[in-house]
Amino acid sequence: MTKLAASAMTDIGRVRLMNEDAVLADKDLVAVADGMGGHPGGEVAARTAIDALRHAFVGGTVERLREAVITANRAVWERAGTDGGLEGMGTTLCVAAVVEADDETGVGVAHVGDSRAYLLRDGQLRQLTDDHSVVSDLIRAGEITEQDALHHPHRHVLTRVLGMGPDLEPDSTVLSVHRGDRVLLCTDGLVNELDDHQIIAVLLSVPQASSAAEQLLAQAVAAGGRDNVSVAVIDVISTSD
Numbered sequence: 001m002t003k004l005a006a007s008a009m010t011d012i013g014r015v016r017l018m019n020e021d022a023v024l025a026d027k028d029l030v031a032v033a034d035g036m037g038g039h040p041g042g043e044v045a046a047r048t049a050i051d052a053l054r055h056a057f058v059g060g061t062v063e064r065l066r067e068a069v070i071t072a073n074r075a076v077w078e079r080a081g082t083d084g085g086l087e088g089m090g091t092t093l094c095v096a097a098v099v100e101a102d103d104e105t106g107v108g109v110a111h112v113g114d115s116r117a118y119l120l121r122d123g124q125l126r127q128l129t130d131d132h133s134v135v136s137d138l139i140r141a142g143e144i145t146e147q148d149a150l151h152h153p154h155r156h157v158l159t160r161v162l163g164m165g166p167d168l169e170p171d172s173t174v175l176s177v178h179r180g181d182r183v184l185l186c187t188d189g190l191v192n193e194l195d196d197h198q199i200i201a202v203l204l205s206v207p208q209a210s211s212a213a214e215q216l217l218a219q220a221v222a223a224g225g226r227d228n229v230s231v232a233v234i235d236v237i238s239t240s241d
């Protein structure tokens with residue numbers, strides 16, 4: 001049985017006046033969300049998505065996890081449609097959870113937008129998610145490089161978020177995990193301030209999930225803190241093997 005020890009934290013950063021990110025670490029269900037749409041829409045969108053996700057996912061396969069993200073989308077979409085002040089709000093969502101897979105359990109990951117999941121295994125950091133963004137599409141098409149993307153005029157434009165319509169296709173995957181694996185979920189406020197080497201250094205040197213999350217936030221804020229920043233550090237503490 002896969003068991004996780006997770007810690008999720010968020011920081012307003014040094015520039016923004018509000019924190020429009022939201023996080024969840026509820027035993028076997030962990031998530032980060034990055035809301036948009038101005039005050040109060042961004043905060044409401046992220047919080048609505050997280051709350052709806054928590055109620056909708058009661059365990060099961062990664063397909064159930066995807067369905068919970070779709071339910072969360074509908075909750076944000078409906079709320080935006082019934083409250084004029086919240087029109088146009090949206091949010092990213094990146095979630096990891098223990099899921100049933102074949103005759104064992106694994107970690108399911110589902111996401112929408114540019115909030116990311118990474119796997120740290122054997123000292124290597126591997127990105128598990130593809131951003132739903134204009135620049136990410138351009139990189140995949142070979143039209144620009146990762147380096148170009150950092151300064152691209154459309155670098156903040158997302159192609160998929162929760163709350164934009166009644167229907168949504170989240171991406172999802174299932175990881176077969178081992179004890180000692182560490183999964184990181186984060187909003188763009190982390191990866192826009194810290195590079196992979198800085199992130200790896202913290203994840204490798206700080207054993208406790210909550211301390212690692214705290215340090216990642218502190219370093220992102222110290223590096224500029226130009227956006228809200230959220231992280232969830234998830235340690236796989238036991239598996240069936």
Ligand code: MN
Pocket residue numbers: 034187188189227228
């Ligand atoms: Mn952000």
